[in-house]
Amino acid sequence: MRQVLVLGLEGAGKSSVLHYISSEAAKDRTAPTQGFNSVQVSAEGFQIDLLELGGSQNLRFYWNQYLSQAHVLVFVVDSADEPGLPAARQELHWLLAEDPRLPLVVLANKQDKRDALSVAELHRELALHTLNGQRDFFLLPTSATHAALATAISIRRVRSLLVELLSQL
Numbered sequence: 003m004r005q006v007l008v009l010g011l012e013g014a015g016k017s018s019v020l021h022y023i024s025s026e027a028a029k030d031r032t033a034p035t036q037g038f039n040s041v042q043v044s045a046e047g048f049q050i051d052l053l054e055l056g057g058s059q060n061l062r063f064y065w066n067q068y069l070s071q072a073h074v075l076v077f078v079v080d081s082a083d084e085p086g087l088p089a090a091r092q093e094l095h096w097l098l099a100e101d102p103r104l105p106l107v108v109l110a111n112k113q114d115k116r117d118a119l120s121v122a123e124l125h126r127e128l129a130l131h132t133l134n135g136q137r138d139f140f141l142l143p144t145s146a147t148h149a150a151l152a153t154a155i156s157i158r159r160v161r162s163l164l165v166e167l168l169s170q171l
């Protein structure tokens with residue numbers, strides 16, 4: 003079992019992304035995650051356990067306790083929530099400081115929204131240029147609720163990236 007830890011501020015779209023990855027279908031409605039939400043997908047030769055921890059302020063306190071079991075960190079960002087980006091950046095960099103090698107996949111989610119920032123803008127706003135060279139790092143645009151081909155493709159790309167990263171372990 004390989005574990006993927008899925009974090010990000012409340013409402014970023016973690017549950018929606020996990021639902022799509024495991025069921026290959028968009029879901030238009032999710033409830034805020036109380037505690038955690040776990041989803042399994044099978045890859046060739048191994049199982050992937052994706053563990054989402056809720057993003058509300060009181061739950062963020064527990065995030066770092068789960069880092070040591072994780073093989074990959076997925077950090078989901080609401081690309082259209084510009085005011086929330088400083089908090090997302092701060093939480094992300096706190097997590098990264100705890101483990102300088104943990105592979106990181108940042109999802110620039112909600113790309114279907116008209117006011118979504120681009121991947122390049124998010125790279126800057128999240129100060130991702132400051133990452134050290136020790137870790138594998140990827141930044142991918144996603145959309146998890148929009149029923150369009152681009153959504154299906156973006157989620158499939160996340161899934162195959164995770165399989166690729168985890169199969170190297």
Ligand SMILES: Nc1nc2c(ncn2[C@@H]2O[C@H](COP(=O)(O)OP(=O)(O)OP(=O)(O)O)[C@@H](O)[C@H]2O)c(=O)[nH]1
Nearest residue numbers: 012013014015016017018032034035057112145146
């Ligand atoms: N337009 C759009 N809405 C999205 C997308 N992903 C998620 N949402 C919506 O954003 C809201 C929050 O999504 P969730 O998946 O519950 O977010 P979360 O990160 O799991 O939130 P917590 O569990 O509270 O930490 C829901 O209303 C989703 O339908 C997306 O790609 N595009």
Ligand SMILES: [Mg+2]
Nearest residue numbers: 016017034035
């Ligand atoms: Mg959730």
